[in-house]
Amino acid sequence: MQRLFLGLLLISTSLMAKTGPDFDQYFVNKTMRVDYYFTGIKGETTISLDQIKEEPVWAGSMTNLIDTLNYGNHKVEIFDINTNTLIFSKGFSSLFQEWQTTDEAAAGIYRTISASVLIPFPKKPIKFVHYSRNSNGAFEAEFETEIDPDSRFIRRDKPQFNYKVKSYINNGSPSEKVDILLLPEGYTKKELRKFRDDVKHFMTVLFEAPPFNEYKDRFNVRYLEVPSEESGIDNPRTGVFVKSAFELSYNSFDSDRYVLAFDNKRIRDIAANAPYDQLYFIVNSDKYGGGGIYNLYSTCYSHDAKEENAWWPDYVFVHEFGHAFGGLADEYYTSQVAYNEFYPLDVEPWEPNVTPNTDPETIKWKSFIDADTPVPTPWEKQLFDNIPYKNQDERYQLLRKQEYWGKVGAYEGSGYVSEGQYRPYLDCKMFSKSLVNFCPVCQNSIVRVIKFYTEE
Ligand SMILES: [Zn+2]
Numbered sequence: 016m017q018r019l020f021l022g023l024l025l026i027s028t029s030l031m032a033k034t035g036p037d038f039d040q041y042f043v044n045k046t047m048r049v050d051y052y053f054t055g056i057k058g059e060t061t062i063s064l065d066q067i068k069e070e071p072v073w074a075g076s077m078t079n080l081i082d083t084l085n086y087g088n089h090k091v092e093i094f095d096i097n098t099n100t101l102i103f104s105k106g107f108s109s110l111f112q113e114w115q116t117t118d119e120a121a122a123g124i125y126r127t128i129s130a131s132v133l134i135p136f137p138k139k140p141i142k143f144v145h146y147s148r149n150s151n152g153a154f155e156a157e158f159e160t161e162i163d164p165d166s167r168f169i170r171r172d173k174p175q176f177n178y179k180v181k182s183y184i185n186n187g188s189p190s191e192k193v194d195i196l197l198l199p200e201g202y203t204k205k206e207l208r209k210f211r212d213d214v215k216h217f218m219t220v221l222f223e224a225p226p227f228n229e230y231k232d233r234f235n236v237r238y239l240e241v242p243s244e245e246s247g248i249d250n251p252r253t254g255v256f257v258k259s260a261f262e263l264s265y266n267s268f269d270s271d272r273y274v275l276a277f278d279n280k281r282i283r284d285i286a287a288n289a290p291y292d293q294l295y296f297i298v299n300s301d302k303y304g305g306g307g308i309y310n311l312y313s314t315c316y317s318h319d320a321k322e323e324n325a326w327w328p329d330y331v332f333v334h335e336f337g338h339a340f341g342g343l344a345d346e347y348y349t350s351q352v353a354y355n356e357f358y359p360l361d362v363e364p365w366e367p368n369v370t371p372n373t374d375p376e377t378i379k380w381k382s383f384i385d386a387d388t389p390v391p392t393p394w395e396k397q398l399f400d401n402i403p404y405k406n407q408d409e410r411y412q413l414l415r416k417q418e419y420w421g422k423v424g425a426y427e428g429s430g431y432v433s434e435g436q437y438r439p440y441l442d443c444k445m446f447s448k449s450l451v452n453f454c455p456v457c458q459n460s461i462v463r464v465i466k467f468y469t470e471e
Contacts (some may be wrong), residue, residue, distance in 0.1 A: 021359055038135065041095060043185050044190075045136035046070040047164070048287070049091075049143060050280060053111035054127040057120040060111070062145060062158035065129065069171045073135045074290035078471045082134070084463065086342035086365055087309050088112040089107045090154055096161060096314040102141070105133055106342075107310035110275065112147070119267050120392040129279035137164045152362045167278040174287040176241075183214055184236040188245050189290035193340075193468045194293035196281075198239040200314075201259040201299035204242040213317050214238050215295050220329045224444075226465075233469040237289045246449045247300050248274070260294045261285075263296060263314060265304055272304040274314040281340065282312070292468060293340050294462075305331040307338030326450060334444050337453065341461040344369040346438040346446035352368040358430040367460040368445060369430040380439050380456045382424035391437060392424025400433070411449060423455055435447075 050065040080103045082090065091298050103234050111128040114120055123215060128339045129378075132145075146154035161279030186192050190460070197217075199210040214236075241260045249264035261282055269273035276282055276296065286294055294312035298304070301320040307313040313335040319327045337343040344358075344366035356463045357371055358364050360371045372378050375390040394417045402409050414420065420441055429438035429446075438446060440454030453461065 035079065036100065037083050041102045041139070041192050042077075043139055044072070044073050044077075044240060046073050046281060046290075047134050047136045047162070047169075049132045049134065050129065050283070051132075051145075051158070052127050052129055052321050053151070053336055055115070055126060056116050056123050056125055060115075060147060063125050064160055066289075067162060067166075067169045069136060069265070070133075070174070070190060070287045072290040074292050075105075075133070075135065075196045076468050077135075079407075079467050082106050082467075084342065086286075086367075088148050088365075090146050091134065092144045092146070093134055093137070094144070095137075096140045096142055098308060099142075102137075105132070105134070105310070107132070108308050109311065110279075110308065113295060114268060128277065131279060134152055137162070139164065145374070146349045148365070150359075150362070152365065153260040157224070162308060176288065178239040178241055178285065178288050180240050180289040181240065182235070183238060184231075184234060186232050186235055189235065191469060192233055193465060194292045196286055196289050196294050197236065198261065198286070198294060198296050199238070199243075199299070200243055200261045200263045200276075200296045201243050201246060201248040201257060203244070203246050205240060206299060207240050209299070209317075210238075210240070210297065217297065217315070217329075217332050219361060220332055224333045226462050227333075230462070230465050232255055233465055237291070238286055239285065241285060243299075248298055248300065253268065257408045260463065261296060263298055265302065266441045267306065272302075273306050273369040274298055274304040274316070275306045276309075276312070280441065286366060293336075295336070297337075302328060303331070305335045307335030309339060309342050310338065313339040318328060327448070328445070328450055330450055337457060337461070341453075341457065341464055342366060343445050343453075343457050343460060344430055346429045346443055348431055348433050348436075358432070358436055360435045366429065366430075368439055368443070368454070368457050370425070370434055373425050373437060380423060383426075383439065383459070385422060388422045388424045390425045392419050392426050394419065394426050394441060396426075397427060407448065409448065411442070411451075414447075417441055 017121055025246050048070050052063045054061045082104045088108045090106040093103040109130050143160050143162055144156055145158040147157045154276040202210045210343055243260040244258040247257045248259050251266045252440045261276050261279045263276045296314040296318050300316045300319050305315040315332040315335055338403040373391045399413055425440050426436040430436040439456035443452050443454035
C-alpha cells in the first residue's frame with residue numbers, strides 16, 4: 016500500500032515538473048542558425064534576414080525551452096505555425112544595441128552589424144519573432160519571418176572550417192550541461208602550445224571563483240586550435256593591425272581597452288565545429304582589455320606586460336563571463352566608458368544587479384536585504400570618490416570599514432554613473448578591479464542561469 020502510494024507520488028511530481036513544450040515533438044537534435052543584419056542609428060533599427068544554416072547538435076537545454084530569465088536587450092520567440100504554440104524563446108544582447116548608445120549612432124551615421132540566433136532545429140514550419148526592448152525596457156516585436164525546416168533555401172553544408180574539437184572538461188551531454196567553447200585569438204601555430212596553457216590557467220581561475228566552484232560538474236569545456244597568421248590583435252590607437260584568426264580589436268566603440276569582434280559570420284562558421292552555449296576568446300596580448308556581451312561572447316587578454324599586474328587577466332576573465340553568461344551589469348562608475356545614458360534613470364534595467372529603485376518594498380533584490388539594513392544604504396561615498404582610482408588598496412580598505420560591509424543593501428554609484436543608480440553590495444567582481452568574489456546578488460543570478468541550462 017505504501018509502495019503504491021510512493022509510486023503514484025513519483026509519477027505525479029514528474030508530470031508536474033514538465034510544463035514546457037516537449038523537445039521531441041517539435042525539434043530534432045540539431046541547431047538552426049538564423050543570421051540577420053541590424054541596420055540603423057540611435058532610436059532606429061531595421062532588421063533584415065541574411066541566411067539560415069543547419070548546424071550539428073543542439074547544445075542548449077532540451078527541457079527548458081522557454082527562457083524564464085528575462086535577461087538581454089533582445090529575445091526571440093519561436094512558434095509552431097500550425098498550432099500557434101510558443102515552443103522556444105531565448106534572451107540575448109547584441110553589438111548593435113551597444114553601438115546604438117555611442118556618439119556615432121547619436122550623430123545619425125548608419126551602421127550595419129551582423130548577428131546570429133541559434134535555435135533547436137524545428138520539425139515543422141515555425142514563426143520566428145525577434146523583439147528588442149523599447150525605451151521603457153519592455154520587449155517589442157521588431158521582425159518576424161516564417162521558416163520551413165524543409166526549405167531548399169536552408170544551407171546544409173558541413174562546417175566550412177574543419178578544426179578538431181578538443182575536450183578539456185567533459186561532464187556529459189551538451190543538452191544537460193553548460194557548454195563553453197574557448198577560441199584562441201592572435202596565437203600563431205607555434206603559440207598554440209601557449210594557448211593550451213592559457214586554457215588550463217583560466218579554467219582553474221574560473222572554477223575557483225564562487226559560484227562556479229560549486230557547479231563545476233555542470234560544465235563542459237572545449238576548445239578549437241585555430242591558428243592566426245600573425246601574433247596578437249589589432250590596436251588601432253597605436254596603428255597596429257594584425258592578421259589574426261577572428262579579427263578581434265582593441266578600441267572597440269572607441270574605448271581603448273574594449274576588445275570585441277565584428278566578423279560574426281566567420282566566428283559562427285568556425286564555432287560550428289563544436290556544440291556551445293558560450294563562446295570565449297582568449298586574446299594573445301599583454302595589453303589590458305576584454306569584453307563580454309550577454310549570450311554573445313566574452314573576450315579577455317592572456318597575460319599582463321607587468322609582473323606586478325599578473326593577476327589582472329584573472330580578474331578580467333571572470334568579470335567578462337559575468338556579463339556574457341550571468342547577465343550582469345557593471346557596478347562600477349569611475350571608469351571613462353564612452354556611453355551616453357546607458358541606464359536611463361527612469362527605466363528599471365533588466366540586469367539583476369543595478370537599479371535606480373530605492374523603495375525597500377519593491378527593489379528587485381529585496382529578498383537578500385535584512386530588515387535592519389536601511390535602503391538606500393549609507394556608505395562613505397564622498398571619501399571613496401576622493402581616493403584616486405590608482406590607489407586600489409586604499410579604496411579596497413575603505414569599503415571594508417563601512418558599517419554595512421557584508422550586507423546586501425542599495426549602495427549609490429553603479430552602472431557607470433555616480434548618482435541615481437544603485438548596486439547591491441559594497442564590493443563585487445562587477446564593481447572593483449580586484450579578485451573579490453561576486454556579491455550574493457550576482458552569484459544568485461549566475462546560479463539561476465546554470466540551473467536553467469542544466470536542470471529539468
Ligand atoms: Zn554584484
